Amino acid sequence: MNEIVDGFVQAFSLIISLDPEVLEITARSLLISLAATAVASLVAIPLGGLIHFREFGGKRGLITIIQTLYALPTVVAGLFVFLLLSRAGPLGFLGLLFTPVGMVIGQAVLIIPLLVGMTLVALSGVKRAISDEIVALGATQTQAILTIIREARFAIIGGIILGFGRAISEVGAAMIIGGNIRGYTRVLTTAIALETSMGNIALSIALGMILLGIAMVVTVALFIVQER
Amino acid sequence: MNMHFLSTLHGGTVIFLVALVLGAILISGCTTTNPGQGGAQIPPTTQSPSLPPHKGQKLILATTTSLYDTGLLDYLEPLFEEKYGVDLLITSQGTGKALEIAKRGDCDILAVHSPDQEKAFMDGGYGINRRCFAYNYFIVVGPADDPAGIRGMAPQEAFRTILGKGKAGNPGIFFVSRGDNSGTHSAEKNIWKAAGYNYTSEVQRSGAWYIEAGKGMGETLQLASEKGAYTLTDEGTYLAYRGKLNLVPVIEEGDILLNVYSVITVHAKNQPVEKITMANNFVNFLISPGIQAKIGEYGKEKYGKGLFIPMNGGCMRFECDCTTPASETGPLTSFK
Numbered sequence: 001m002n003e004i005v006d007g008f009v010q011a012f013s014l015i016i017s018l019d020p021e022v023l024e025i026t027a028r029s030l031l032i033s034l035a036a037t038a039v040a041s042l043v044a045i046p047l048g049g050l051i052h053f054r055e056f057g058g059k060r061g062l063i064t065i066i067q068t069l070y071a072l073p074t075v076v077a078g079l080f081v082f083l084l085l086s087r088a089g090p091l092g093f094l095g096l097l098f099t100p101v102g103m104v105i106g107q108a109v110l111i112i113p114l115l116v117g118m119t120l121v122a123l124s125g126v127k128r129a130i131s132d133e134i135v136a137l138g139a140t141q142t143q144a145i146l147t148i149i150r151e152a153r154f155a156i157i158g159g160i161i162l163g164f165g166r167a168i169s170e171v172g173a174a175m176i177i178g179g180n181i182r183g184y185t186r187v188l189t190t191a192i193a194l195e196t197s198m199g200n201i202a203l204s205i206a207l208g209m210i211l212l213g214i215a216m217v218v219t220v221a222l223f224i225v226q227e228r
Numbered sequence: 229m230n231m232h233f234l235s236t237l238h239g240g241t242v243i244f245l246v247a248l249v250l251g252a253i254l255i256s257g258c259t260t261t262n263p264g265q266g267g268a269q270i271p272p273t274t275q276s277p278s279l280p281p282h283k284g285q286k287l288i289l290a291t292t293t294s295l296y297d298t299g300l301l302d303y304l305e306p307l308f309e310e311k312y313g314v315d316l317l318i319t320s321q322g323t324g325k326a327l328e329i330a331k332r333g334d335c336d337i338l339a340v341h342s343p344d345q346e347k348a349f350m351d352g353g354y355g356i357n358r359r360c361f362a363y364n365y366f367i368v369v370g371p372a373d374d375p376a377g378i379r380g381m382a383p384q385e386a387f388r389t390i391l392g393k394g395k396a397g398n399p400g401i402f403f404v405s406r407g408d409n410s411g412t413h414s415a416e417k418n419i420w421k422a423a424g425y426n427y428t429s430e431v432q433r434s435g436a437w438y439i440e441a442g443k444g445m446g447e448t449l450q451l452a453s454e455k456g457a458y459t460l461t462d463e464g465t466y467l468a469y470r471g472k473l474n475l476v477p478v479i480e481e482g483d484i485l486l487n488v489y490s491v492i493t494v495h496a497k498n499q500p501v502e503k504i505t506m507a508n509n510f511v512n513f514l515i516s517p518g519i520q521a522k523i524g525e526y527g528k529e530k531y532g533k534g535l536f537i538p539m540n541g542g543c544m545r546f547e548c549d550c551t552t553p554a555s556e557t558g559p560l561t562s563f564k
Contacts, residue, residue, distance in 0.1 A: 087333040087496065097334050098288055098319060179288075179319030182302060194320075197444040198297050199469045 007205025014206055015213075022210065029187040030214055032100055033168035036107030040167075041160055044112045048119025053145055063120060069113030074172030081106040082176045098179040103187070106173035111163040118159025122152040157226040161219050168215060284313045287506050290335035292342075292411055294445045295489060296320030298464040298535050300526050301339065307522075308513050314506055324409040330354060333496025336507045339514075341462075341489045342411035343548075344418075355492040356504075357554035360543050361514040362523050362536040363488045366415050368479035369449070369466055370458035375400045378458075383482040384423040390458055391425065394437025402457030406448050407440030411487075416460045419484055449473055462487055464527070464535040488546050489536070491515075495559060504557045511554035515539070 014022045051062065083089050085097040085105070096102040126148045134144045149156075171189035178185030180194060188211045195204040291301060296318065305316050321329065323342045330338050331354050338355065340346060349355055368386060370378070376393050378386035394401045406413040420427045431438060439457065441448040445465040452459040453473040466477070479485075491514050493507040513519055520538035527535035539550035 086329075087498075089332075092333075098317060179290075179317075179321070181288075181317040181319050184315075184317055185319075194297075197293065197446040199446050199450075199472055201472075 003201045004205060006202035007209065010202045011206035011209035015210065022207070024183070025186055025188055025191050025207075026210055026214060028100065028185075029168055029189070029211070030218075032103050032174075032187060033107060033164060034218070035104045036111065036167045037160060037164040039104060040108040040112045040115050040163055043108070044115030044163075045119050045156065047112075048116045049123065049145075049149065051116070052120055052123040063117075066113050066117050066120075070117060072110060072113065074110060074170040075176065076172075077110040078106055078173030078176035081109055081173065085177065097177065098181060098185060100178070100185055103174055103178040103185060106177040107167040107170065110170060110173055111166050114166060115159055115163045118162060119152075119156055122155030122159060123148060125155055126151040154226060157222055161222055164218055164222075165215060168211065168218075284315060285502065285506060286315045286317055287337065287503065287510065288317045288319065288335040289337040289339060289510070290326040290329050291318060291320050291339040292323045292326055293320050294410070294412060294462045294465050295339060295341060297444075297446065298468065298527070300523065300536065303526060304514075304519065304522070307519070308510060311513070312506065312509055316510070322408055323411045323414070330492075330494045331496070333494070333499060336494050336499070336503050337510050338492040338494060339489065340411060340492070341487055342414045343488060343490075344414060345411075346490055346492065349492070353559050354495060356495045356556045356559055357493040357508055357511050358490055358549070359492075359511050359515050359552070359554060360488050360490045360539055360546055360548035360550045361520070362538050363486060363546065364463050364536050365480065366412065366460050366485040366487050367463055367466060367477045368458055368460055369452070369473075369475040370478045371456045371474065372476045374478055375456070376458065379478045381479065383419050383479055383484050386479050387419050387423045387425075390437075391423075391431065391434075395435050397435075400456060401437050402439055402452075402455050403437060404439045404441055404448055404452040404455065404457045404459040406445065406460075407442045408444075410445075412445060412460060412462060415485075415487065419460070422484055449475065467527070467531040467533075467535065486546070488548065490548065493554060493556075501557055508554040508557070515550055 051059065081102070082097065084091045085094065085102050086092055087095075087097070096105065130151060131144050131148055134147050135141075139147070169189065171193055174180075174185075174187050175190050175193065178187065178190065180186050180190035186194075188207050192204045192207045192211075195201075195207065289301070295301065297320070301318050305318060308314075309316050319329075319335070320326075323340055323345060326335075326338060326340060327345060327349055329335050330349070331352070338349075346355075346358065350358055368378070368383065370376070375398075376386075376390050378389050381389065390401060390403050394403065405416055417427050420431050425431055432440070439451070439455065441451050443451070445461055446469055448459055449461055449466065449469050450473070451457070453475050456474070458478070459475075466473075466475075491511050493504060493511055495504065514523075517540070520540050523536050524534055524538040524540075527533070539546075541551050543550035
């Protein structure tokens with residue numbers, strides 16, 4: 001119990017004293033995971049829309065595969081991207097392994113299935129009656145689609161937050177692709193893993209609190225944007 | 229006004245804008261966060277301005293968790309960077325993973341402590357200029373009341389005793405193994421072999437007494453402490469953890485407990501000569517007298533004793549090279 005209390009105390013003192021390394025790690029975590037979420041959103045939301053509004057053979061199977069990939073272990077996603085980005089791999093010439101950009105790619109790959117799935121759920125959540133009504137009112141197909149998307153935006157933002165949450169909290173891909181290099185690819189989760197293995201339990205808990213804190217800020221910010 | 233503007237847009241556009249803003253934040257953020265500025269030991273008052281900007285070439289050093297966790301490399305990093313104007317990026321991985329990264333050409337330097345694995349790596353032609361730079365000893369730690377009664381024994385004899393009593397079902401006799409193919413795990417396997425056992429058939433899965441953690445050294449020590457078990461550890465990690473553990477050193481002597489650290493220039497396919505030359509600079513930096521002295525001093529203040537013993541040019545008995553300047557830039561095929 002003592003260690004948990006210590007963790008709280010240390011978290012506050014780190015935040016109040018604006019410890020430069022903690023600030024830097026926190027900023028890096030936030031930027032990498034926000035970028036990964038942005039990239040994944042740009043890919044996944046249009047893709048989800050495409051799958052929802054088009055009828056094609058194997059649609060059910062495709063959706064099952066996407067939903068299965070929700071459970072993609074972070075280490076496996078990390079390993080997959082590691083093999084792609086390694087100098088011996090197909091994209092090795094880009095030199096992105098052990099870089100923040102590589103980590104963005106890894107986290108984006110990890111959460112794209114989740115975001116596609118959430119987009120599908122959001123769009124199918126819009127009542128059929130609404131789209132029928134719009135069409136009855138003389139709307140074109142494009143107008144109907146845009147209306148459905150607008151109706152679904154609350155759920156889609158929810159999906160984005162879920163994706164961001166998975167990105168910023170995962171350690172497997174960040175560790176394998178980023179390598180936990182101090183001052184370069186060390187993020188909150190990999191720092192927590194390192195501090196735990198070095199026995200600095202209170203510091204690990206403090207970093208965990210900070211992670212939850214910024215997750216809350218991002219969630220609130222996205223909801224404010226959505227409310228407008 | 230802005231709010232009204234947003235509310236007239238379609239939901240999809242709003243989401244697109246959010247993504248765009250996030251992207252913009254990232255790009256602007258990239259210019260303000262200067263990569264490569266570490267500073268764990270630097271108090272807030274003396275930060276950034278005194279740190280040199282990292283501009284030059286990036287050099288990736290892959291190392292093992294037990295070496296990295298002692299903090300030695302973080303301590304030496306700024307000294308090297310200042311001298312050569314490069315950005316040294318240190319990634320700590322399990323020994324197996326570090327060697328694999330090196331084989332794939334994803335790092336430029338290796339700092340490891342697993343002689344057998346290093347030799348196989350060198351024989352495979354993946355590395356050049358292997359130099360030993362420091363050593364210390366593994367120790368066997370266990371509960372203070374020493375339930376197996378092994379205190380003062382030679383390591384091999386102690387292992388035989390633990391195995392014998394453990395297999396016989398004596399309650400309270402446990403041994404925790406790293407079980408992760410790390411350098412420490414290799415050292416443990418060597419001791420079992422020297423004690424006359426076949427590791428896979430006679431030690432692994434031979435009973436509840438033998439626990440394979442599959443974790444780093446720190447976590448393995450914590451597990452051993454919780455279980456009241458014995459374990460093999462490097463001295464540095466044990467000293468760093470000592471205050472949190474109910475474990476004391478029970479065996480500290482024996483040649484088989486020797487733990488030698490080496491540095492290797494990675495020589496992967498298509499690796500640019502500049503990287504190899506700079507990696508050689510790091511090898512020479514580690515074996516230079518000034519840095520050897522610093523390695524010897526490291527940890528004395530915090531733990532009351534140094535964590536590493538530098539080679540200081542005297543490594544004959546370890547059958548390794550700690551003096552020849554690293555100058556080769558390619559493997560010598562005739563040299564074995």
